[in-house]
Amino acid sequence: MTALPDAVASEEFSIAASAAEVRRASDWLESVCRKHCVPQEKADRLVLSLNEVLENAIVYGGTAVKSSPVGLRFEGGPELEGGKAGVTVSDSGAAFNPLTVAEKKQARNLEEATPGGLGLVMLHRLSDWLDYRHADGRNHLSFGVRWAEIPHASTHFRRGPDRRTANRAVGQERRRAARRDHGIRWIALFRDADPAELERALVECEVLLLPAGQALLRPGMQNQNVFILLSGKLNAYIGGVENPDAAIEILPSECIGELSAIDGKPSSALVLAVEDARVLKLDKEVFWRRLIKLQGVAENLMVTLTERMRRSNEKAMVLQREHLELKHLKKELELARQLQASMLPLQRPLFPGRADIEVCGFMEPASKIGGDLFDAFFVDSRTLFICIGDVSGHGIAASLFMVRVIGLLRMLAMDTMQPDSILETLNDRLCIGNDTNLFVTLFCGFLDVQSGSLTYSNGGHCAPIIHKGREVTLLPLPKGMLVGAASGRRYACLEYVLQPGETLLCYTDGVTEAESQSGKPFSEAGCVDLMRQHAARPLLDLLDALHDGVVSHIGSRLLADDCTMLAVRRPSF
Amino acid sequence: MSISHTDVGNDIRRIVISGRLDIEGTDSVAAKLEALVAEPRKGVVVDLTMLQFLASIGIRALITGAKAVQKRGGKMSLVVSDNSSVKMSLEATGINDLIPMFDNTGDAERAVLS
Numbered sequence: 001m002t003a004l005p006d007a008v009a010s011e012e013f014s015i016a017a018s019a020a021e022v023r024r025a026s027d028w029l030e031s032v033c034r035k036h037c038v039p040q041e042k043a044d045r046l047v048l049s050l051n052e053v054l055e056n057a058i059v060y061g062g063t064a065v066k067s068s069p070v071g072l073r074f075e076g077g078p079e080l081e082g083g084k085a086g087v088t089v090s091d092s093g094a095a096f097n098p099l100t101v102a103e104k105k106q107a108r109n110l111e112e113a114t115p116g117g118l119g120l121v122m123l124h125r126l127s128d129w130l131d132y133r134h135a136d137g138r139n140h141l142s143f144g145v146r147w148a149e150i151p152h153a154s155t156h157f158r159r160g161p162d163r164r165t166a167n168r169a170v171g172q173e174r175r176r177a178a179r180r181d182h183g184i185r186w187i188a189l190f191r192d193a194d195p196a197e198l199e200r201a202l203v204e205c206e207v208l209l210l211p212a213g214q215a216l217l218r219p220g221m222q223n224q225n226v227f228i229l230l231s232g233k234l235n236a237y238i239g240g241v242e243n244p245d246a247a248i249e250i251l252p253s254e255c256i257g258e259l260s261a262i263d264g265k266p267s268s269a270l271v272l273a274v275e276d277a278r279v280l281k282l283d284k285e286v287f288w289r290r291l292i293k294l295q296g297v298a299e300n301l302m303v304t305l306t307e308r309m310r311r312s313n314e315k316a317m318v319l320q321r322e323h324l325e326l327k328h329l330k331k332e333l334e335l336a337r338q339l340q341a342s343m344l345p346l347q348r349p350l351f352p353g354r355a356d357i358e359v360c361g362f363m364e365p366a367s368k369i370g371g372d373l374f375d376a377f378f379v380d381s382r383t384l385f386i387c388i389g390d391v392s393g394h395g396i397a398a399s400l401f402m403v404r405v406i407g408l409l410r411m412l413a414m415d416t417m418q419p420d421s422i423l424e425t426l427n428d429r430l431c432i433g434n435d436t437n438l439f440v441t442l443f444c445g446f447l448d449v450q451s452g453s454l455t456y457s458n459g460g461h462c463a464p465i466i467h468k469g470r471e472v473t474l475l476p477l478p479k480g481m482l483v484g485a486a487s488g489r490r491y492a493c494l495e496y497v498l499q500p501g502e503t504l505l506c507y508t509d510g511v512t513e514a515e516s517q518s519g520k521p522f523s524e525a526g527c528v529d530l531m532r533q534h535a536a537r538p539l540l541d542l543l544d545a546l547h548d549g550v551v552s553h554i555g556s557r558l559l560a561d562d563c564t565m566l567a568v569r570r571p572s573f
Numbered sequence: 574m575s576i577s578h579t580d581v582g583n584d585i586r587r588i589v590i591s592g593r594l595d596i597e598g599t600d601s602v603a604a605k606l607e608a609l610v611a612e613p614r615k616g617v618v619v620d621l622t623m624l625q626f627l628a629s630i631g632i633r634a635l636i637t638g639a640k641a642v643q644k645r646g647g648k649m650s651l652v653v654s655d656n657s658s659v660k661m662s663l664e665a666t667g668i669n670d671l672i673p674m675f676d677n678t679g680d681a682e683r684a685v686l687s
Contacts, residue, residue, distance in 0.1 A: 022597065023597055048665075055628070110636075113636055118633060119630075191656070
C-alpha cells in the first residue's frame with residue numbers, strides 16, 4: 001500500500017485459504033474498523049470488498065493458494081489524510097491481477113443477467129481505490145475507502161501538545177472528499193440531514209484535540225457547547241470524580257454536554273479523554289438555532305439521549321446496589337460492635353457497692369471492632385476473677401475469636417479457681433479448629449479481696465504494674481506461652497499479696513506501645529508517671545488520665561491499636 | 574443463518590433470510606432457497622431486512638432464484654432496509670434494476686402481483 005505513509009495505525013491478521021475462514025476474516029476487519037473509528041458505512045464497504053477479494057483468491061488461486069496462509073493488513077483511520085483506511089490481502093495463489101479483467105457489462109434485464117463476475121463489480125464500486133502487485137511470489141491486492149472527518153476546510157485546530165500533522169496539506173483533498181461523502185453524516189445525529197445545509201451550519205465549528213488525560217468538562221463548569229466525539233475515547237464520570245466504576249463510555253459520534261447546554265446549568269459530570277480524542281465543538285447557539293432544525297437531528301438527538309440515559313441508569317443501578325450493600329454491611333458492623341461491647345463489663349466503675357475493692361476498666365478499640373478483652377467478676381463473695389487479653393490481629397475475625405475467649409474464660413473461671421489450669425484448658429480448646437491461626441495474650445487471676453492474695457497466671461501478656469505511694473514495680477510473671485497457638489502447653493501460677501492502698505494496673509500493649517509522631521512509645525514509664533500523679537484520685541479518673549496521656553502522646557485521636565486497661569485497688573485503711 | 578417461509582394465500586410466498594449471505598452462509602441456504610422458489614406461486618417476496626451481510630455469492634443465489642421464478646411466469650421482489658449494508662451491496666451490483674427492491678413488505682407484495 002504505497003499510498004499510505006508509514007506512521008499510521010495498522011493491524012495484521014491471517015487466515016487459512018479456505019471458504020470456512022472468510023467469516024473470521026470479516027469479524028476481524030469489523031473489529032479493527034471499530035477500533036480505528038472507521039465510519040460504519042465505510043467499514044461495511046471494506047468488509048464486503050474483503051469478502052469478494054478472498055472469494056476470488058480462494059476460488060481461482062488453484063492449489064498454490066493453499067500452500068500458505070492468506071495475510072491481511074489493515075492501515076488507516078480518521079487521522080490519515082482526514083479519513084482513509086485500506087486493506088491489503090496477500091496470497092500465494094497463481095499470479096492473477098483481477099483489476100485487468102474487463103468490468104462486466106450491466107445486464108439490461110433478468111434474462112440477460114449472468115451470475116458470474118459480480119464480485120469484481122462490487123469491488124470496483126465499493127472501493128475508493130484499488131491496487132495490485134505481484135511480489136515475492138505472492139499476490140498483493142489492496143483496496144480502501146476514504147471519508148471526510150472534518151466538516152469543512154475552514155475548521156481550525158486548537159493547538160495543543162498532541163497536535164498532529166494530518167491536517168496540513170490535505171485541506172483541498174478533504175474539501176473534495178467532504179462533498180463526495182456527505183461530510184460527517186456518519187455521525188448518527190446528522191444521518192438524515194441535508195449535506196449542503198449541514199456543511200453551512202458547521203462552517204464555523206472547531207475541532208478540539210484532547211490528549212489522553214485531559215478534561216473536556218468538569219463538574220460545576222459553565223458549558224455553552226455541545227460536543228461530538230469524532231474519534232478516540234471519552235469517559236463521563238457520574239458524581240464528577242474519576243472513579244472507574246462510575247464511568248460511562250462515550251463512543252465516537254455521540255454527543256457530550258447536551259444536557260448542560262439544554263438547561264443552562266453547570267456540567268454535572270467529569271468528562272475525560274481516556275485516549276487521545278478529537279471532538280467537534282458546536283456552539284450552543286449554532287446547535288439550537290441551526291443544527292436542531294435540520295432534517296432528523298432532533299429525532300436523532302432524542303435517540304442518543306435515550307440510549308445514554310439507559311446506559312447511565314444501568315450504571316447508577318449497580319452503584320446504588322453496591323452502596324446499599326455497603327450500608328447494610330456498616331449496619332451489621334455497628335451491631336457487631338454493640339454486641340461485642342455489651343459482652344465486656346464497660347460500666348465504670350465496677351462493683352460501686354463494694355467498699356472492700358475498687359475496680360475499673362477502660363477500652364477504646366482502634367477500629368470499629370477490636371480484639372482486646374478484659375473481664376472482672378466475683379466467683380464467690382470474696383473472690384474476684386480478673387483477666388485482660390489481646391487477640392492477634394484486628395477486625396471481624398479477631399473480634400469473633402475474642403468473643404469465644406471471653407465465653408470460655410467465664411465458663412472455666414466458674415469451674416476452677418486455678419488460673420494455670422484455666423489457661424491450659426482454654427489453650428487446648430482454642431487450638432481445636434483454630435483455622436484462622438489467631439491467638440490471644442492473656443493475663444488472669446483470682447484476687448481474695450479480704451486478704452489481698454492474688455493467684456495469677458500469664459500467657460504471653462505484658463506484665464501489670466503495681467503502684468503504692470512512691471513505689472512502682474512490675475508484677476513478676478510466671479512462664480507461659482500465648483494462648484491458642486499450640487496445644488498441650490503448661491502454665492504456671494504465682495501469688496502476690498496486694499497491700500491496702502496498692503493499685504494493680506493491667507493493660508494491653510496498645511497503651512505502652514502507642515507511638516508519638518517521632519516513633520517514641522508511650523512505654524511503662526509513661527504509665528508510671530501518670531499513676532504517680534493521679535494516685536490519690538479514683539480509678540476512673542486515673543484511667544481517663546492514662547487514656548488522655550496516650551492520646552496527647554500520639555498527637556491524634558486515631559489509635560493505631562486497641563487501648564484497654566483494667567485497674568484494681570485495695571482501699572487503704 | 575436461517576431461512577424460513579410463509580405462504581400468503583395461493584399467490585404469494587414470503588421467504589425470510591437472516592444472518593450473513595457470505596460464502597459460508599450462502600452454502601447453507603442456497604439449496605433451500607432454490608427449492609422454495611421452485612414451487613409454483615405467482616409471486617415470491619424475499620425479505621432481507623433481517624440479513625446482516627450480502628456478498629456477491631449471495632446475490633448470485635438471488636439472481637438464480639429470480640430467474641427460476643421468472644421462467645415459470647412468476648415475479649420476485651426484495652424487501653431491504655434503508656441505509657443497510659445489504660442495500661449497498663445490491664445497489665453496487667445494479668441488481669436492484671433487475672429484481673425490484675422495496676423498503677416494506679406491502680409494496681413488495683403488490684409488485685409481484687401486478
